Amino acid sequence: MTHTIADDTLTVQIPGDVLSTTVEGVRQEVSTLLALPTVKLGCISRLQLDLQRAKMIDSAGVNLLVGLVRACQTANLKLGVIVSSRVVHRTLLFTRLDRHVDIKTTEDAAKSPVPVPA
């Protein structure tokens, strides 16, 4: 897992799917990054997860994002994600995480409209 800090944004590249079997590693990595002095000192205002390599996020992955929403609220950070998979995009919309997370999509994920079930 790699990360970059540019302007006031900390971007974390997630290497693949965010699943029950991988989520703990992601959680620990992001927690470590959020504890960096740069972050603690308020030099960044936005945490961005680059999920372009993820084809699937399961419920454990969704809950990781829920936890990060809370952590970012506490740390006064905005949380954003970049997705390229249509399924991942739909997962985030179905679970209404778009209410709390700024979702950026690449062309592939935005190709077709995403119906949200009633």
Place this chain on the structure above:
Amino acid sequence: MFVFDANVAVAEPAVKGRVLGVDDDAVARFFLEQGLGDAGFSASMVSSVDEAEELLMSHPPGTFECVVTDHQMPGRSGLELMAFLAEFDASVASIMIAGAGEKSLVAETLRSGAIDYLDKPYSQEALESAVSKAVHLTRRRRALAQTEAETAAVGEVQRRLQAGGSASLPGGVRFCHLPMRAAGGDFLNVYRTPQGQLLVLGADVSGHDLKSAFVSAYFQGIVRGMIEKGTAIDEILAFFNRCLLSDWMDRTASEVELPTSLALCAALIEPDDSAALLFGSGSPDPHIIDAQGTVSPGGVGGGPPIGWFPNQRPASRRTALPSRGWIVMWTDGLEEHAGNLQASPWSLAYALLDRNTSAHNHTAIDRATDDILVTAIPLGGTVLADGFPISDDLISGERVSEIDSLQRFWQRSLTLALPSLHADRQTEILLCLREAVINALVHGCAQRPDRFASVRIRHLKRQERLICQIEDPGDGHAFPWREYRERAADELLTEHRGLSLIRAFSTEVRSERNGAHLTLEFQLN
């Protein structure tokens, strides 16, 4: 593919071989012709590549058994003739002659297909030795090609004779025979008995070669004849046992060993499809599938293959049949190959049956390591499109830690059975399966090794729907998911997210026993 035995001698005709010689130099051509004649070869001589091509094309392929050509000639070189030969008749071996200053050509000459290279001036012994080798090689190549063609023809005949040779089988039976080589030892008989019963007998003669194919055809014909004469199935099988154990063993004058055993499974189905007598001997148990896709073992019990013990009778069991569904039988090659593909045998069976007998266009399936025969006998007019299984497994609770591997298994099974399924839709289905199975293994089975969740996937082709049923032995847990979904979004709750995802991605979800038995339906188009 037929394996050519390099030790088998190729008969030598009276003339040592017919050779085409090519040289623009009249003197060199004269000495070449004389040298070939002295060595017992029949030589035809020309002075250019163009003339050589013309001569070759004016004779039937296979006329010449060696081409000896000079390299440096006005117009086109010997290398160009090699290129022509590679296209026109790759079986004919060729030899290049070149001057001492053309040593650098050796590698290129050999790359272009020539088998040897003669330096000018060459000795009579060198010419004779090189041409003899070339002629012998050409004959072996042609003998091998002929054997391969004949083997392929045997395989084609075997395919046409399978199941009695009819394109439309009695009872709407579907089957696929995929021999590992051009022909194999599996065979299938499908006939109506004089009493109106439907007999479906699939068998696997030991071995994978032409001997097995031949013995397989022998048995196949015997079954047909004996059934038409009203012989009972167990008497036929007793006869096979006698053939394998005693009759053929008495004729072991030849060093060629005959196949020693026969694994088989058979179903003798009553005219009204109400019941069947199932037989098994050294083969996987037949399966009975009802209209809901529930798979039950035939319960025959197996036993050793026919040909192992004297007076051996195959295991049999009479069983009632569902009003709709299938009896499915396969040889062990299918289970072995599904294991190699790390996919469900049901997905492989479906892939083979859905493509019918011409499964050779399916690359992944083609790399089988054993002959494969699979048969589906429809009951009550059911067809393959009515919900044939793609996967059917019992998974113990402790395997929740293997969920990634299970997911890959379902993915490979879906890809095998439904190759045109859109990747995104497949991912959504896999996500739902993952969530449902984790829930079943963690809550319903309490992660215990002695508690099992059942996971069944089947394809309703007619409706373009996939049905996944996940059932665990637990009590389930009901909750109002619609209300919860809103609260989860507003209050950032973390519970029951999996079920929310299942509800979102499935076309339809049915829940029984408080969710301990989930049926997920997915529209595929």
